[in-house]
Amino acid sequence: MNAEKRLAHLLEAPDARDSALADLCRDLIADQQRLHHRLERISRISDRYQADLRATNAELTAANERLAAALREVRTLGGFIPICSCCKKVRDDAGYWDEVETYIARHSDAVLSRGRCPSCARRSDSGAPPPVRSSDGEDTAERGRLAAIEAEPAWTGHPLREAYVRLSGDYQKLSRRLHKMSRISDGFQTQMKELNLTLARVSRTDPLTGLANRRALIERLERQAAEAGAGQGFSVAMIDLDNFKRVNDSLGHAAGDIVLQALSGLLAARVPAAALVGRWGGEEFLIVMDHSAGPALLPWCEALRADIEHLSVDYNGRQLRVTASIGTAVHEPALSYEDTLRAADRALYAAKSCGRNRVVAFEEL
Numbered sequence: 025m026n027a028e029k030r031l032a033h034l035l036e037a038p039d040a041r042d043s044a045l046a047d048l049c050r051d052l053i054a055d056q057q058r059l060h061h062r063l064e065r066i067s068r069i070s071d072r073y074q075a076d077l078r079a080t081n082a083e084l085t086a087a088n089e090r091l092a093a094a095l096r097e098v099r100t101l102g103g104f105i106p107i108c109s110c111c112k113k114v115r116d117d118a119g120y121w122d123e124v125e126t127y128i129a130r131h132s133d134a135v136l137s138r139g140r141c142p143s144c145a146r147r148s149d150s151g152a153p154p155p156v157r158s159s160d161g162e163d164t165a166e167r168g169r170l171a172a173i174e175a176e177p178a179w180t181g182h183p184l185r186e187a188y189v190r191l192s193g194d195y196q197k198l199s200r201r202l203h204k205m206s207r208i209s210d211g212f213q214t215q216m217k218e219l220n221l222t223l224a225r226v227s228r229t230d231p232l233t234g235l236a237n238r239r240a241l242i243e244r245l246e247r248q249a250a251e252a253g254a255g256q257g258f259s260v261a262m263i264d265l266d267n268f269k270r271v272n273d274s275l276g277h278a279a280g281d282i283v284l285q286a287l288s289g290l291l292a293a294r295v296p297a298a299a300l301v302g303r304w305g306g307e308e309f310l311i312v313m314d315h316s317a318g319p320a321l322l323p324w325c326e327a328l329r330a331d332i333e334h335l336s337v338d339y340n341g342r343q344l345r346v347t348a349s350i351g352t353a354v355h356e357p358a359l360s361y362e363d364t365l366r367a368a369d370r371a372l373y374a375a376k377s378c379g380r381n382r383v384v385a386f387e388e389l
Contacts, residue, residue: 287346333381
């Protein structure tokens with residue numbers, strides 16, 4: 025007869041009906057069954073998180089490979105992307121460049137290796153789901169009950185005393201296992217949350233500059249246009265580096281990347297918190313300002329143009345300087361955000377045609 029059957033036989037004996045030790049054994053058996061159910065549930069949850077993590081990691085690995093291949097292909101497209109012979113800007117009415125930008129934006133998870141800043145870490149931690157309740161308290165309470173039973177002289181030699189000691193040991197092992205599984209499950213849950221936050225962030229971030237990408241800018245424009253009817257208008261400023269192709273042609277793409285990163289740092293430092301600045305494509309950047317910036321838009325853009333003109337970028341001991349042309353437009357509620365972008369683009373072309381390194385407002389054309 026095994027230990028469980030012997031215990032069941034002892035608990036069914038007539039003298040066990042009114043025994044306090046027998047009641048404790050019954051309670052402990054019930055608690056043990058409850059822990060088994062919790063452990064099974066946590067194990068199922070943990071297995072699901074583990075499977076999701078494997079699938080997500082596989083997806084991220086594949087996405088990184090696709091992005092690397094896409095970037096290699098994009099680097100070879102210089103002779104195929106239509107370039108305006110006057111302003112050197114990419115011009116493609118067929119939407120080819122838009123497709124390239126969209127593809128890179130959708131597969132921009134090559135920056136997943138970056139760590140989280142303290143503020144993002146705090147935000148992630150504060151929004152984490154509550155962990156499964158720890159079994160430390162239950163384990164401690166059971167050790168106290170076992171010590172009390174072992175110290176009770178009246179139960180010395182009682183046939184149920186040995187059974188309770190065995191049950192208590194099994195219960196404490198199960199409790200520790202449950203606590204360990206809870207920690208593992210919480211860890212998987214936290215990893216999944218961090219991965220989802222990372223994916224959401226990188227899908228809206230330009231991998232080279234760290235600014236918002238085209239997708240994030242379009243989402244902001246759509247939201248601003250939807251709110252324009254309620255009096256929440258907005259303005260846009262389109263910025264394009266002058267003669268940037270010469271930098272890439274004479275010094276290589278590495279030098280061009282450094283210039284773009286330096287300009288991005290300047291824009292991020294100058295743009296107000298309520299605005300959104302991002303890389304629209306190539307050496308072109310877009311700033312979306314709220315309605316309050318309308319009257320001060322031109323003076324602010326003129327100051328920004330001057331800051332760009334005085335920006336000095338060190339590349340292998342050589343100081344690189346660039347200038348930028350800026351076109352602005354104020355959104356009209358009756359128009360779409362695409363109309364406003366086209367207006368800013370026309371203003372930018374006017375700035376290029378007038379000699380570059382200047383600011384032109386569409387409303388003044």
